Amino acid sequence: MASPGSVSARDGVVANGSVSARDGVVANGSVSARDGVVANGSVSARDGVLRRGKTALREAPAWQVWGALLIVYVIWGSTYLGIRIVVETMPPMFTIGVRFLAAAVIMGVILVVRHGTRVLRITRTQLLGSLFIGFLLLGLGNGGVVLGERDVPSGLAALIVGVVPLVVLVIRRSLGERIDRVQAAGVTGGLLGLVILVAPLGISGTVKPVGIVLLLLSTIAWSYGSVLTRRVRLPRDPFVTTFYQFIAGCLFGFVAAILGGETNDLHPATWSMASILALAYLIIAGSLIGFSAFTWLLQHAPVTRVMTYAYVNPVVAVALGWFVLGEAITPPMIVGATLILASVAIIVRLQRPTPPVPEPA
Numbered sequence: 001m002a003s004p005g006s007v008s009a010r011d012g013v014v015a016n017g018s019v020s021a022r023d024g025v026v027a028n029g030s031v032s033a034r035d036g037v038v039a040n041g042s043v044s045a046r047d048g049v050l051r052r053g054k055t056a057l058r059e060a061p062a063w064q065v066w067g068a069l070l071i072v073y074v075i076w077g078s079t080y081l082g083i084r085i086v087v088e089t090m091p092p093m094f095t096i097g098v099r100f101l102a103a104a105v106i107m108g109v110i111l112v113v114r115h116g117t118r119v120l121r122i123t124r125t126q127l128l129g130s131l132f133i134g135f136l137l138l139g140l141g142n143g144g145v146v147l148g149e150r151d152v153p154s155g156l157a158a159l160i161v162g163v164v165p166l167v168v169l170v171i172r173r174s175l176g177e178r179i180d181r182v183q184a185a186g187v188t189g190g191l192l193g194l195v196i197l198v199a200p201l202g203i204s205g206t207v208k209p210v211g212i213v214l215l216l217l218s219t220i221a222w223s224y225g226s227v228l229t230r231r232v233r234l235p236r237d238p239f240v241t242t243f244y245q246f247i248a249g250c251l252f253g254f255v256a257a258i259l260g261g262e263t264n265d266l267h268p269a270t271w272s273m274a275s276i277l278a279l280a281y282l283i284i285a286g287s288l289i290g291f292s293a294f295t296w297l298l299q300h301a302p303v304t305r306v307m308t309y310a311y312v313n314p315v316v317a318v319a320l321g322w323f324v325l326g327e328a329i330t331p332p333m334i335v336g337a338t339l340i341l342a343s344v345a346i347i348v349r350l351q352r353p354t355p356p357v358p359e360p361a
Helices: 062-086 092-115 124-148 154-161 164-174 181-204 209-231 238-259 273-300 303-311 313-325 331-350
Strands: none
Touching (some): 062 124, 062 154, 092 238, 092 273, 124 154, 124 209, 154 209, 154 313, 154 331, 164 181, 238 273, 303 313
16 A cells, blocks of 8 residues: 555555465355356366465565565655645545556556567456456555545554554454464554554544544455455566556546546646646556555565565655654654554564465466
8 A cells, every 4th residue: 555555565565465375265265257256165276266375476586676675665655645645636536546547558558568469468367366456455455545544644544554464464364374472462562553543533533533444444455455466366477467456446446436426526727736746656656666566576575575564654654744744743653653563563573484386377
């Protein structure tokens, strides 16, 4: 997340983690590519979007992994500030549509020029998988951050989204993985830190509760998208995956803008130059560079390493929010942030690397 900025931890958050090989299937059913219903039992590998097992982890050289991580660390940490500036004068969901449409066009042109139109030819299953993950990460995940930042300072938003690895662990537990006591303590400590962080602001009215709720919902969507990345059939080329996820994000943004009435009340003359430049930054840096690096990491790096972005991004975001926008850093923020980041660090360090599994033919 920018983000959510756009986004997708990943060895699979975003967002932000992968499920171990012993997790098995998602729930007791799998989505059918043909009819989209959940059935008791998994559909065939040829027809299903979700499948048993995971995509094999294709390890990359350490310098490539750390280079991609550095991009995610710095750029995604800065996208919270960019989003905050954009929503000051521009309609939030419409900008999501514009952002990911522009990113999809640019990415598509680059792919076609380099590899020809054949590179975009993927199976129906891969298309549905890419759109599904894109809907979770960029639509619900990034969309929730954009809407939430209308009412929540960028630094605080980044700290709230920083609980994603904790949510991922809870989701993994719901899918059958055992959580040891230390990990459970980490989740408890992180949730306590979140309460200390947001409760005083919500009770005092300093921050509107709706903004906090939207950010929390976005973390759930991002976490699910991150966990399911290794359980959904995707194109082998991560940049092709990114292209189709951008399409999902832009469709979500424009549909939400139409349903929310934003397209009936567009006044470009009221958009500030700062907001326009911030949107351009989100398109180029946040989406094309940052999200592409994130998607690549999902398929080439261990979850323990990828998830470290979750406790670097908030530090970057808080520093930039204070330096550029003069956002306050209060004692409850420091205490809550310390608990959250410490909890995330504990969980990430204790996370066992996910062993590669054979990729289905």
